[in-house]
Amino acid sequence: QEDTQFLSTAIGASYTWHITSLHTIATRFELGGIMTNNFYSVPLSKRFYTGGDQTVRGYKYNSLAPEDEDGDLLGGQFLNVFSVEYQYALNEEWSLATFADTGRTFISSHDPFHSGAGFGLRWHLPIGTFSFDIAKPITGEDKSSPRVHIYLGMLL
Numbered sequence: 001q002e003d004t005q006f007l008s009t010a011i012g013a014s015y016t017w018h019i020t021s022l023h024t025i026a027t028r029f030e031l032g033g034i035m036t037n038n039f040y041s042v043p044l045s046k047r048f049y050t051g052g053d054q055t056v057r058g059y060k061y062n063s064l065a066p067e068d069e070d071g072d073l074l075g076g077q078f079l080n081v082f083s084v085e086y087q088y089a090l091n092e093e094w095s096l097a098t099f100a101d102t103g104r105t106f107i108s109s110h111d112p113f114h115s116g117a118g119f120g121l122r123w124h125l126p127i128g129t130f131s132f133d134i135a136k137p138i139t140g141e142d143k144s145s146p147r148v149h150i151y152l153g154m155l156l
Contacts (some may be wrong), residue, residue, distance in 0.1 A: 006046070008046060015028065025084065025087075028082075028121060030081040030083070034047065034048070039107065042077075049062035050081055056081065058138070066111055075105065078107075083100070083101040097119070099129055128152055132150055134148055
């Protein structure tokens, strides 16, 4: 078996606008790519996947990627993820949120974006934000039941 040479890189950024003491808009994006002369020899664990708390809410963790003819995930060579979230402060510790996420991992530019939207509750703690979200897929074939996402850390 030959060693595979590849370079994988990703960049992301987020920005938060505190419109007033009650209203906040947070945005986030992530882009990534794998440069290689033979993508299919790149280990599956090194390819891009999306879906879940930190990418496209409403979908299972790492459940979105190109598939082979048997429906198994191949992973993507490229990654695009974009999110926007509106937060309404109830007080200094608690806020309500509504959000929309879209993203894809792809090999061909024809691979589709998947989007999810939902709402949530934020508890702002000294160590980070505890988030409880309910999100539903809004595009693609998977329009399954809403999913619960729980996260502790810096969101968006």
